[in-house]
Amino acid sequence: MTDTLHEGGCGCGALRYRVRGEPIFVNNCHCTQCQHQTGSTSVVNAFYESDRIEIVSGTLTEHEVKAGSGGPHMLCRCSQCGTAAFSYYPRLGRLGAGLRVGTLDDPSWVRPDAVIFVSEKMPWVALPEGIPAFETTYNFADVLPPERVARMGALMERRKAGEV
Secondary structure, three states: OOOOEEEEEOOOOOOEEEEEOOOOEEEEEOOHHHHHHHOOOOEEEEEEEHHHEEEEEOOEEEEEEEOOOOOEEEEEEEOOOOOEEEEEEOOOEEEEEEEEHHHEOOHHHOOOOEEEOHHHOOOOOOOOOOOOEOOOOOOHHHHOOHHHHHHHHHHHHHHHOOOO
């Protein structure tokens, strides 16, 4: 496990966090739910094991919405300004978090592994060259390198064993 630290925070500066290492995977999602929840054309989430994310200052509020699966999607926002910092999704519960890449102090190092739900993208949005794009979702094992597939598999096993 790498000890590279990346820092980020919210729009007002009250919320600050650190995340350790590189993400398991990064998705640029164009589904209509992400459009509604962000007020934008899409969202870029870097998925990490939750224990790699440390809140340094500030507090979060949690807001439950439905995920595409119909299960609970928990949006975690700065309690002061409402900036969405990360989310928990039904597939992994609180074991894994989708960190909003735009909240990183320097997001320039992040590159999506996949662009998903392009079937729902706004018609004028251009897709990036060289990044696999999928009409809906994809099998992560077909896209990610083995070490990241193993990290995802470990989280899925923990979830299957009953961890939340």
